[in-house]
Amino acid sequence: MIGWIDTIIQGLLLGGLYALFAAGLSLTFGIMRLINIGHGDLIVLAGYLGIVATDALGLNPFWSLVFVVPAMAVLGYGLQRVVLNRTLGTDILPPLLVTFGLSIILQNLLMQLFSADSRGLNAGPFETASIALPGGLAVGVFPVLIFVTAIAVIGGLQLVFSRTSLGRAFRAASDDRVTAELMGIDNRHIYGLAMAIALAIVGIAGVYLAIRTSIDPTVGPSRLLYAFEAVIIGGLGSLWGTLAGGMILGLAQSIGFRLDPGWGILTGHMAFLAVLVFRPNGLFPKTRDR
Amino acid sequence: MSLIETRGLTAFYGDFQALFGIDFAVEDGETVAIIGSNGAGKSTFLKTLSGLIATRAESVVFGGEAIGGMAASRIVGKGLALVPEGRRLFPSLSVEENLVIGGYSKRPGPWTLERIFKLFPILAERRSSPGTALSGGQQQMVAIGRALMSNPRLLLCDEISLGLAPVVIADIYAALPGIKAEGTSVVVVEQDIGQAMKVADRVYCFQEGRVSLSGRPGDLGRAEISAAYFGV
Amino acid sequence: MSQSTARYSVERATRASRVGAVVLLVIVAAIVAMPWWAGRADIRTVTEFLYILALAQMWNLLAGYGGLLSVGQQAYVGLGAYSIVVLSLKLGLNVFLAVPLAGLVAALVAVPTAAIVFRLRGAYFAVGTWVVAEIYQLFVANTASLGGGSGLSITNAVRGIPAFWREALTLWFAAAIGIGALVLVYLLLRSRFGLALTAVRDSEPASESLGVNVRDIKWVVYLASAFGCGLVGALIAITKLRLSPDAAFSMDWSVIMFFVVVIGGIGTIEGPIVGALVYFALREFLDGFGSWYLIVLGLAAILVMLTSPKGLWGWFAAKYDIRFFPVQRRLVLGDEAKESAS
Numbered sequence: 001m002i003g004w005i006d007t008i009i010q011g012l013l014l015g016g017l018y019a020l021f022a023a024g025l026s027l028t029f030g031i032m033r034l035i036n037i038g039h040g041d042l043i044v045l046a047g048y049l050g051i052v053a054t055d056a057l058g059l060n061p062f063w064s065l066v067f068v069v070p071a072m073a074v075l076g077y078g079l080q081r082v083v084l085n086r087t088l089g090t091d092i093l094p095p096l097l098v099t100f101g102l103s104i105i106l107q108n109l110l111m112q113l114f115s116a117d118s119r120g121l122n123a124g125p126f127e128t129a130s131i132a133l134p135g136g137l138a139v140g141v142f143p144v145l146i147f148v149t150a151i152a153v154i155g156g157l158q159l160v161f162s163r164t165s166l167g168r169a170f171r172a173a174s175d176d177r178v179t180a181e182l183m184g185i186d187n188r189h190i191y192g193l194a195m196a197i198a199l200a201i202v203g204i205a206g207v208y209l210a211i212r213t214s215i216d217p218t219v220g221p222s223r224l225l226y227a228f229e230a231v232i233i234g235g236l237g238s239l240w241g242t243l244a245g246g247m248i249l250g251l252a253q254s255i256g257f258r259l260d261p262g263w264g265i266l267t268g269h270m271a272f273l274a275v276l277v278f279r280p281n282g283l284f285p286k287t288r289d290r
Numbered sequence: 291m292s293l294i295e296t297r298g299l300t301a302f303y304g305d306f307q308a309l310f311g312i313d314f315a316v317e318d319g320e321t322v323a324i325i326g327s328n329g330a331g332k333s334t335f336l337k338t339l340s341g342l343i344a345t346r347a348e349s350v351v352f353g354g355e356a357i358g359g360m361a362a363s364r365i366v367g368k369g370l371a372l373v374p375e376g377r378r379l380f381p382s383l384s385v386e387e388n389l390v391i392g393g394y395s396k397r398p399g400p401w402t403l404e405r406i407f408k409l410f411p412i413l414a415e416r417r418s419s420p421g422t423a424l425s426g427g428q429q430q431m432v433a434i435g436r437a438l439m440s441n442p443r444l445l446l447c448d449e450i451s452l453g454l455a456p457v458v459i460a461d462i463y464a465a466l467p468g469i470k471a472e473g474t475s476v477v478v479v480e481q482d483i484g485q486a487m488k489v490a491d492r493v494y495c496f497q498e499g500r501v502s503l504s505g506r507p508g509d510l511g512r513a514e515i516s517a518a519y520f521g522v
Numbered sequence: 523m524s525q526s527t528a529r530y531s532v533e534r535a536t537r538a539s540r541v542g543a544v545v546l547l548v549i550v551a552a553i554v555a556m557p558w559w560a561g562r563a564d565i566r567t568v569t570e571f572l573y574i575l576a577l578a579q580m581w582n583l584l585a586g587y588g589g590l591l592s593v594g595q596q597a598y599v600g601l602g603a604y605s606i607v608v609l610s611l612k613l614g615l616n617v618f619l620a621v622p623l624a625g626l627v628a629a630l631v632a633v634p635t636a637a638i639v640f641r642l643r644g645a646y647f648a649v650g651t652w653v654v655a656e657i658y659q660l661f662v663a664n665t666a667s668l669g670g671g672s673g674l675s676i677t678n679a680v681r682g683i684p685a686f687w688r689e690a691l692t693l694w695f696a697a698a699i700g701i702g703a704l705v706l707v708y709l710l711l712r713s714r715f716g717l718a719l720t721a722v723r724d725s726e727p728a729s730e731s732l733g734v735n736v737r738d739i740k741w742v743v744y745l746a747s748a749f750g751c752g753l754v755g756a757l758i759a760i761t762k763l764r765l766s767p768d769a770a771f772s773m774d775w776s777v778i779m780f781f782v783v784v785i786g787g788i789g790t791i792e793g794p795i796v797g798a799l800v801y802f803a804l805r806e807f808l809d810g811f812g813s814w815y816l817i818v819l820g821l822a823a824i825l826v827m828l829t830s831p832k833g834l835w836g837w838f839a840a841k842y843d844i845r846f847f848p849v850q851r852r853l854v855l856g857d858e859a860k861e862s863a864s
Contacts, residue, residue, distance in 0.1 A: 035645035092644040100822040108813040179378040182393030184366040266660040
């Protein structure tokens, strides 16, 4: 019994990491209807940036965030302005193909630079520290930190959306890009900022991922799939829905792993398919646009 | 010098030419109406002025500057605002947010949220409703208010009476003197010739992408107008 | 001849298309005779070229004509490959008899798959098909009798077939599938169905209103493409003789299909041929530089997409007005009509 409660807690906390993977994807979809196939590889890139920065600084890996997050934001803005803005339009092939190409290029460049060997970040005893709960349960400090970060990030995004001028511009550009231009909103710039925020979050997610497990250049695509599944399960366009979607995915995987170690990923995918079959608009839909 | 002037303005949708050499001008403080049947190119003309459709730079001169083909988002900041056909409010923004985002370009001037609410008091009561939950007439008020929030020197209104009841149209046109009083020039595109003649200092009639007639309402005869309008 | 037909005619053949037909026949004859005149390495390369061409043509049919941007066709390649394990290795069926059955298996699995992924549109369909491909891979990897995650050898299935005949038959099958895919897509597009397909790609709502059943068309295209990918998968299994879920269901198949079709020219029949040639040239040229050819290929695909979305062939055809496989109907004015027009 304790074992199952533990499994559920682990799964829900894992959802925090998936929500961090997914928040950027949810954001760029919501604002510009863009699905970035290279999203997972960018998470891995951020992980490697964290490794490089940590090696160079010789400090605790969490300090690398100070470098990785702004670097990813700048990369996001540049990528959107120079490449991705040119792909946006009514045809979905260009954004899909271009981000797919980006994914392949990133994977293979990382392979050339860092080889296929797995690498990770070592955050010392913090990684394995845990808090004892009543009933003989224990939760890891780091998983809790990841989860709290996810809540903070999504809460922060929600505040930006509802309270700031930038948030209004995001929503306006998402509703009607032509009329947004008439308000003086430069969509190309706004989209650049959206991608900058998305990749800043990817920066956090990548460093956390590298601390949590080891990474190699090929693990990006499955991270994209988890992120995508969290977004679809939660319902398109809803940020809190994305967090819930991440938690459901984490829970499904964690239950699967407990049943049979080979099945963890599979049960996650099956949960996604089940949502697709029974609730095609996700559990907490906001927009009906697919 | 005119506030805005176009010389030989042309516009295309792909290979299809929609406007063939439009000569047009609005003076400071003037109200100008553009009339014409469906497909005459009126909306295309307003979209071209606001930067949504490309054209040669020198074919539109606004406040002494060639702005043809400039990005729409830059043109607003220069003091030219469009109330688009069909109102096009942002569904995920409230009435107040729709108005506030109209001032995104931060152009200084007399119009503030409070002034808009004074002009259209009903909007103050509905300020936190979603823009699209309002009646057609109220939505039109938001669309006009939103354009005014950019403190334009020239306000372009595309078919603001379309689909509205006569009493509502009267309400909306009643706001026009208040807008003119701030020195704002206005261009209205109207299908209703009577309405256009009532409010305008000058009238242009478009037909098949060309100006078929222009002049002061008093100087134009009924037969002359219907010839220019219908091309008979 | 009545007057109306004298004024214009609807023409579909071009001079280039007649040349194309002759050239194609010569090439087919040369390929079929390869086992007697070419070396083993060349035969292998041509075999690979042909199945890559078939894969590209299948994806072209799906995405370029059907508007279904799948990133999950590796599911059917993998299923086709593993069908050989079941049909030949386990049940003892001759591998070459098993190849067409493998295609059927893939098409059969595509039925429930389509029922689910067709709920998604556009980019969501793309990622959804990818998830489904992962699911099939994980199922295979979790099935111990199929060799589990580490895979298995299928050498036993081809035991007793002399190497010469094995390679010759593989080549001929690859030729049948590669050139068959080309001809099939060509004939499909020239039929009434082809017109409907083009209408669906150009505007789904508009073609609905014209009485084209969009759903049926998507089903036909999706199942046909799964069948083709299944055949190729089976053939790949016979060539490689060693299978693992990672390789059989590899994302690389989708990568190749995407890049070959986009670089060559999506929505054209000639495009995938051009793209496949570019792919092989790049791979040979950058041989020994590890995965750099994939980086270059990715950059090339992005560049083509941003500058010339109809691909190398689309650019070439528009510039010189050459079509080897004309599928569009062209209105040709007769002399009388030309005179009255001028």
